Amino acid sequence: MGNERMILSPGSLAGGWESLDGSPDFYIFRDSSGDYRLLAYSLDAEYGRGSFSLYRIDGDGEGCHIRIGTKECRFMSEGCPHILHVMGWGRYMRN
Numbered sequence: 001m002g003n004e005r006m007i008l009s010p011g012s013l014a015g016g017w018e019s020l021d022g023s024p025d026f027y028i029f030r031d032s033s034g035d036y037r038l039l040a041y042s043l044d045a046e047y048g049r050g051s052f053s054l055y056r057i058d059g060d061g062e063g064c065h066i067r068i069g070t071k072e073c074r075f076m077s078e079g080c081p082h083i084l085h086v087m088g089w090g091r092y093m094r095n
Contacts (some may be wrong), residue, residue, distance in 0.1 A: 008075050010036035010057045010064050013084070021090030028057065038066055 012034070013028045024042040031037050036057040043050045055066040065074040068088075076085045082094040 007061075008063045008077055008084075010059055013057075013064070013075060016095045018091040019090060019092055019094045023086075023090045023092075024051075025055070025095075026092075036064075042046060 010028065011030070016025070016027045016032065018025050024040040026038050026040040028032060028036060028038050038055045038057055040053045040055070041050055055068065057064050057066055063075055065072050065087075067073070071077050073088045076087065077083075078085050078091070084092045084094070086092060
């Protein structure tokens with residue numbers, strides 16, 4: 001299994017993910033229209049304020065990704081079902 005890459009589907013990513021690198025944590029869910037969404041959230045402890053961003057997850061033959069402006073952030077498996085890499089954001093663990 002060494003360097004094999006799993007193709008991820010949005011449904012396989014549903015649930016909460018906690019950043020291992022200090023990036024925003026996120027939750028993936030299916031909305032009422034059937035589309036998958038990523039809700040990113042972070043807390044500014046100094047000011048006690050949270051911030052939220054919502055993105056649509058798109059899938060293709062190579063897996064799935066979100067777009068932030070013109071930047072594509074692709075989801076990649078790290079060989080363990082509970083660890084995920086999001087290009088441009090960092091590593092995450094399912095919580």
